[in-house]
Each structure stands twice: as C-alpha cells, then as structure tokens.
C-alpha cells in the first residue's frame with residue numbers, strides 16, 4: 589500500500605487520479621484538497637476516508653465541517669493546503685491544483701521529502717529553479733503527469749540521457765488550428781473551450797487554444813529534463829496519438845503513443861517503474877489509424893508560444909510575468925471582458941514593461957505575481 593495525497597482532488601486531474609486509485613487498490617488516500625467544491629470533496633471523503641482535507645476558501649471549509657460525520661480533519665486556507673502537502677507517512681503527493689497557487693504547496697511537499705506526481709506546470713514555469721534545486725537536495729523524484737512530459741519520461745527510459753539529441757513535444761493545435769489572426773478576432777468562449785481531443789479544466793483548455801499551454805510545456809521540459817531551449821521542438825500533431833518523442837544522437841526517434849486518456853500517465857507516475865491497466869482505458873487500435881500528421885506551429889498567429897520562448901530566454905521573473913499575465917487574461921476572457929486576441933497582447937505588454945529579476949527568490953516570485961495580477965485587474969476589470 590502506498591500512501592498518497594492529492595492536491596486539487598476535485599478537478600479534472602484530481603478526479604481521474606481518484607479513478608486510478610479506486611480501480612487499483614494499491615493506494616491509501618491520506619489527504620485531499622480543493623478550492624471550494626465542497627459537494628464533490630464530501631463525496632470523496634465518504635468514498636476514500638482521508639485523514640485530512642483542506643479547503644482553500646475558509647467559509648466553504650466551515651460549511652464542509654458541518655457536512656462531515658467521519659473522523660476526517662478539515663483544514664482551511666493556504667495554511668491548511670500546505671499542511672496537507674506536508675503530512676508525514678506519505679509517499680507521493682499528486683499536484684493537480686491549477687495555476688501558480690500550486691507553487692508553495694509543491695515546495696512544502698518536496699521539503700517534507702515526498703515524491704511528486706506533477707500535473708501542474710505553472711509551478712515550474714514560475715519557480716522551476718527553486719523546485720529543481722530542492723528536489724535534488726531532498727533526493728526526491730518528480731514524476732511528470734502532464735501527458736507530453738510523461739511520454740518523454742517513458743521514451744527516455746530507452747537510452748542514456750547523454751545520448752538524447754532533442755525532445756519533440758506534440759501539440760494538438762487546439763480548436764483553432766489553421767485559423768488566421770483575423771478568424772480569431774471574434775471567437776467565443778464556447779468555441780475556445782471546445783478542445784478537439786482532451787476534456788480538461790477551463791484554464792488549461794483556453795491555454796491549449798492560444799498555444800500558451802505548449803509554451804508552458806517547453807519551459808516545463810526545460811526544467812524536468814535539463815534540456816536547453818534549442819533542443820526542444822514543438823510539432824503540431826492534430827490527432828494527439830503520439831504524446832511526445834525523444835530523438836537520440838544516432839537519429840532514432842522514440843515516440844509514446846496511447847489514447848488521449850490522462851489515466852494512463854497518472855497510473856505511470858504513481859506506479860513507476862511498474863504499470864497497471866486501469867479499467868475503462870481504451871487500447872489504441874493501430875490498424876484503424878489511417879495516418880498521423882505533423883506540421884510546424886504558426887507562432888505568428890498563436891503568439892503565446894513565441895512569448896513563452898522569449899520569456900524562457902530572458903529567464904528570471906519574466907516567466908512569472910508570462911504566467912501571471914496569462915492567468916489573469918484567461919480569466920478575463922472566460923468572463924467575456926476581453927477578446928481572444930487580447931490574451932497575447934496583454935501578456936506581451938506586461939512582459940515588455942517588466943524589470944526582470946534574475947535568479948529570483950520565492951518572495952520575489954510571489955511579489956511579482958501579486959503586482960502583475962493587481963495591475964492587470966485594475967486596468968481591465970472595471
């Protein structure tokens with residue numbers, strides 16, 4: 589039995605992780621967290637009987653305490669989430685909180701010495717150098733859950749790291765693949781949320797539509813696999829069957845293929861080096877795949893990808909500005925306060941005016957996040 593904690597258990601990754609747990613019987617759930625979805629976390633408490641639950645929103649946590657009749661301890665706020673991230677007698681913490689909100693809990697979990705199954709990418713985009721250094725100091729494993737990085741992790745098992753020539757990250761291209769800037773002017777929230785291959789939380793779905801998700805994934809790969817920017821290529825592969833590839837120096841390319849089901853990378857991250865079949869996962873029917881297509885991404889139309897490359901090249905707190913401006917701009921788009929094409933414009937504007945801090949401390953990152961968040965909200969939320 590492996591004891592696990594799931595941070596963000598009520599989301600897309602969180603609920604799929606619990607499905608893996610439900611079907612494998614290899615795991616004991618010790619802690620769960622959410623922002624305010626207390627109806628769902630109450631059901632999860634009833635089914636998985638965790639020792640601790642933390643709800644970020646304090647008034648929701650209070651309501652949950654009145655609903656729960658088990659021995660589960662209900663904690664609240666950031667302190668509560670950090671406490672659940674740092675519980676003792678836990679082997680793996682699944683990080684499935686959305687956005688930079690995952691950064692401090694991830695650091696707390698690593699400081700405690702837990703292995704991490706990492707779905708969240710924003711913590712590496714903003715604090716990759718801190719997480720990487722701490723993971724080495726504490727000698728813990730970070731098992732990538734993000735499908736592309738999980739695929740690369742699998743492909744890399746086939747050869748020594750020194751023989752890797754290039755990482756090839758696949759992108760579906762999102763719902764607007766092939767569109768022009770003019771076409772994108774008037775796209776709706778519903779159209780942007782209509783991802784062709786994956787069912788995910790709203791924020792990452794919009795990031796997939798702008799290709800910022802791919803930009804974040806380049807930065808994520810840079811930290812997870814110590815690969816410089818020049819050795820990370822993005823290729824549009826609309827079928828989402830190959831989840832990413834690794835090219836070795838002899839010219840061999842190893843690809844990981846599977847149906848678009850996050851329970852596959854989740855089980856791999858939880859069981860490594862073993863594997864389990866999760867009931868309900870479909871095997872690929874190779875004979876039915878007529879063709880696999882690949883094309884270069886259009887970084888002029890999907891400017892967010894280019895901005896992510898620029899931010900990674902600059903380093904320092906520039907990647908935090910990239911992330912925070914994106915978080916706020918996506919929220920504004922979802923609230924219909926700005927258009928789809930405004931998203932990269934806002935990010936670029938705030939990146940251009942940022943005075944970069946190189947090799948930032950955690951506090952610098954938190955301060956920059958707060959400052960950019962407030963500035964954009966003041967400017968656009970009237």
Ligand SMILES: NC(=O)C1=CN([C@@H]2O[C@H](COP(=O)(O)OP(=O)(O)OC[C@H]3O[C@@H](n4cnc5c(N)ncnc54)[C@H](OP(=O)(O)O)[C@@H]3O)[C@@H](O)[C@H]2O)C=CC1
Pocket residue numbers: 595596597598599600601602621622623624625626644669683684685686687689707708709710733734735786787788789790791792850
């Ligand atoms: N979904 C997917 O297939 C994939 C997701 N990822 C990454 O995984 C992470 C989670 O994505 P996804 O599951 O889609 O997101 P969801 O929006 O579906 O879920 C987010 C989870 O985080 C909680 N949460 C949200 N905001 C906060 C906060 N400020 N503090 C604490 N908890 C919070 C939510 O609680 P509540 O429900 O109460 O709001 C929920 O449990 C993201 O970083 C995403 O990029 C990566 C690859 C694939």
Ligand SMILES: CC(=O)[C@@H](O)[C@H](O)COP(=O)(O)O
Pocket residue numbers: 734735736758759760761762786795796797801802850
């Ligand atoms: C499932 C997953 O890992 C997502 O990050 C997915 O890759 C999004 O699809 P895009 O390739 O459209 O960004």
Ligand SMILES: [Mn+2]
Pocket residue numbers: 734735736805
């Ligand atoms: Mn991904």
